[in-house]
Amino acid sequence: MKTWLKNPLVTWTANEHDAAGGVVIENDVILELVSGAEPVGAYDNTLDVSDCVLLPGLINCHHHFYQTLTRAFGPALNKELFEWLTTLYPYWAGLDEECIRVSTTTAIAELWLSGCTTAADHHYVFSNDLTNAIDVQAQTATELGARVVLTRGSMSLGESDGGLPPDKVVQDAETILRDSQRLVDEYHDNNMIQVALAPCSPFSVTTELMRDSARLARELGVLLHTHLAETEDENDFCIDMFGKRPLDYLEEVEWLTGDVWLAHGIHFEDSEIQRLGAAGTAISHCPSSNMVLASGICRTKELTAAGCPVGLGVDGSASNDASNLIQEARQALMAGRLRYGSKSVTHEDVFHLGTTGGAALLHREDIGQIAVGKKADLALFDLNDIRFAGAGDPLAALIMCGAVRARHVMVSGEWKVKDGELTGVDEAAFIAEQKAVARRLTG
Secondary structure (H helix, E strand, C coil): CEEEEECCCEECCCCCCCCCCEEEEECCEEEEEECCCCCCCCCCEEEECCCEEEEECEEECCCCHHHHHHCCCHHHCCCCHHHHHHHHHHHHCCCCHHHHHHHHHHHHHHHHHCCEEEEEEEECCCECCECCHHHHHHHHHHHHCCEEEEEEEECCCCHHHCCCCCHHHCCCHHHHHHHHHHHHHHHCCCCCEEEEEEECCCCCCCHHHHHHHHHHHHHHCCCEEEEECCCHHHHHHHHHHHCCCHHHHHHHCCCCCCCEEEEECCCCCHHHHHHHHHHCCEEEECHHHHHHCCCCCCCHHHHHHHCCCEEECCCCCCCCCCCCHHHHHHHHHHHHHHHHCCCCCCHHHHHHHHHHHHHHHCCCCCCCCCCCCCECCEEEEECCCHHHCCCCCHHHHHHHCCCCCCCEEEECCEEEEECCEECCCCHHHHHHHHHHHHHHHHC
8 A cells, every 4th residue: 555645734744755745655654755846656545644744753763661651650749860870779679570561661652742753762660570671562562552662671780789779679780781682582573572681870880780781782683772970979989989981981881882872871981971972872862851850951063063963852751851852952952952053953963863763762763754765754733733833944943932742643653643633543542541550569
């Protein structure tokens, strides 16, 4: 079946190609970019999108799906990172399979509604009662038809050994590495589900596990992910614990490479940014979370200029406190202008963070752009809401006027949002379930 998405108000392809007349989709790929009045090739049906802006599906490079259960959570409000984490760890220790299934559904659905078609999740909380969280996520994502990168997070450095997390949510290295290999073998398919290895952070994982995870990932041919340089407290921790700054520690454990992406990456010195760029190490910029926790503003322009792929992430829904990627792009614009000035960061710059930057970060050549042969991952936004009344430039309006909800979203050729509503998912039902599970988890 060939479908022509006909005559969008504007098409932003994220490249030099012209698709003013829309695109033709066949199965899960883009078959033709329409630059004239009609497609050159045949098509079976059409969808009139003349009141919509057509974009490549947005790519979310860092999230914690389970945190949708503890957003705007009273005891954790108005805190910075370390205190915020130690407040929430005891609640997260109670996660079970139902929590993971429900929160994964909620996060994916919320991201779809915001125009996101690929989501990377970092799950690192495991306990004796929850050892199979990634399996539950993989099963849920498969049932939903979601494109995800599931990172097998880990914490092995508990409070008793000088780490931040309580001992009841850490695992031993052998268990972590064995399970990491199992998950890659079982789920990593490089299309709808990718698996990456993701020790949580320098303050929650041993040096040995960081190094062994890197070596295992390279043996298996998968990417690596962790938090780094998020706060000055983390820098101080690394100096106290390891006698060196986070980036020097990263290099010591064999992570300063091009198969690694880092969440946040805020507190790097100029020379460190050059080292990151030379290595091709990628950064997920998470502006909302960085603002909520007062962590700082990522130096995106310097990182990009140095050679780092830079993508966009909503981070956890307990530190954002939402899973809305089009809103995150607006936050990236505002944070960028605050740092660099209003002439130096444009709406197209942040769209690139959310598309081509994310694709490069994840080493994906088949997503992040509208081009022939790319995956049919597309987002369409209309400008019919009152917030857009009087807007001039339709593409800029999505960012400047604060778009919230997509009109249509397609993932791998399948509609996940149609006319502003989720398809195949009972939104009211899973919201009610999410609320009930959140109440149970937080007491």
